[in-house]
Amino acid sequence: MAGSSKSSLVAGVLGTAFDSLNFLVILTQVLHIYHRKKLRAIRQHVNPLSSLYQRPVDLPEGWVKAAFAKPYLPFHIDIGSARGRFCIDMARENSEMNFLGLEIRRPCVEEALKKMEKYGIKDNVHFVALNANVDIGRVVKDVQEQSEIVRCGYRSKRGLGGGRGRVR
Numbered sequence: 001m002a003g004s005s006k007s008s009l010v011a012g013v014l015g016t017a018f019d020s021l022n023f024l025v026i027l028t029q030v031l032h033i034y035h036r037k038k039l040r041a042i043r044q045h046v047n048p049l050s051s052l053y054q055r056p057v058d059l060p061e062g063w064v065k066a067a068f069a070k071p072y073l074p075f076h077i078d079i080g081s082a083r084g085r086f087c088i089d090m091a092r093e094n095s096e097m098n099f100l101g102l103e104i105r106r107p108c109v110e111e112a113l114k115k116m117e118k119y120g121i122k123d124n125v126h127f128v129a130l131n132a133n134v135d136i137g138r139v140v141k142d143v144q145e146q147s148e149i150v151r152c153g154y155r156s157k158r159g160l161g162g163g164r165g166r167v168r
Contacts, residue, residue, distance in 0.1 A: 046104055048131050053104060057130040059138070064146050069123035071146040073098050077139070079132045079154040080104075084112025084125075091125035097150070101127040102139065 046053065064071050074097050078087050081101025091099045103109050109129040116122055128139070143149055 048104060048133055053131040054134060056138070057128065057135050059128070059135075059142065064142050067100075067126040068098050068146075071098065073124065074148050074150040075100055075143050076150060077102065077143070077152045079136070079152065081108070081112065081127060083108050084115055084127055087125050087127070088112070088115055088119060088121060091121050092119065095124055097124065098147070099125045100139070100143065101125070102130055102132050102136070103127065104129070104131050 060066070076087075076090065076097055076099050078099065078101045081087055081103045082105075084101050084103075087099040087101040090097075101109075101112060103112070106129040109127045112127040116125060116127075130139070132139075140149065140152075
């Protein structure tokens with residue numbers, strides 16, 4: 001009996017070790033899948049003074065009417081919209097206002113446009129890749145031809161309110 005209890009103890013320890021090994025293998029596979037699906041890294045900062053970003057963006061005539069279902073609604077322009085979370089969340093909550101996100105980093109704008117499709121929001125939110133230092137005057141003029149601008153804001157990690165930034 002003593003021999004069989006030793007063998008069952010050894011089998012139990014080996015089984016636990018085997019289960020732990022399986023657990024670690026499965027956990028590693030899950031983490032690998034998670035990291036593959038994780039948002040791709042996007043360069044944190046770009047130099048807006050670079051010649052690449054000093055050229056005005058080619059916006060077609062009537063782009064505001066084409067981008068928004070109701071271009072006559074008031075606008076909120078978000079300068080530095082990053083991946084678009086703020087504009088998309090606000091557009092979902094407020095269908096009686098248009099949200100225009102301006103971002104200098106094109107990969108961020110591409111992700112924001114994909115999020116719009118994912119959430120099925122396209123009537124009152126749009127994103128444009130441009131350097132606000134260069135193009136803001138033309139964007140504001142184009143928007144004001146259709147409606148009024150209620151807010152034009154930017155958020156800063158150094159802003160007031162625990163990093164939520166400012167709206168001006």
